[in-house]
Amino acid sequence: MKITKKKLKLNIKFRQQHLIEDFIVDFVCLSKQLIIEVDGKIHDSQKDEDEQRTEILESKGYKVIRFTNEEVLGDIESVVTKIQKELDARKVLPI
Numbered sequence: 001m002k003i004t005k006k007k008l009k010l011n012i013k014f015r016q017q018h019l020i021e022d023f024i025v026d027f028v029c030l031s032k033q034l035i036i037e038v039d040g041k042i043h044d045s046q047k048d049e050d051e052q053r054t055e056i057l058e059s060k061g062y063k064v065i066r067f068t069n070e071e072v073l074g075d076i077e078s079v080v081t082k083i084q085k086e087l088d089a090r091k092v093l094p095i
Contacts, residue, residue: 010080012087021060023053028062032090035064036083038072063090 014027020035027036035057039050054064065086067079 010083010087020062021056023057025057029087031092032087033062033093034083034086034090035062037064037066038069039066040069 012029012032014029014036016027018025018028018030020028025035026038028034037050050066054066057064063086065082067082072079
């Protein structure tokens with residue numbers, strides 16, 4: 001699934017498929033340490049692994065938020081609103 005910054009309409013830089021620790025995250029805003037994961041059906045069977053991954057990333061100072069493919073495809077406005085709320089709640093860090 002390809003989601004562009006233009007489509008999201010957020011005025012902050014995100015990197016796509018970025019390596020953090022031993023993980024490739026779907027999207028990350030480094031200046032806000034916000035990771036966005038978009039999960040397909042495979043994640044239904046790997047919840048424990050996803051929780052461990054989230055714990056490791058959050059222990060490094062990142063906030064991880066997850067959305068399903070269905071949420072992104074069916075209600076992108078709500079997804080963008082949730083992302084914007086998280087961005088607004090986080091301080092800008094020097095990168």
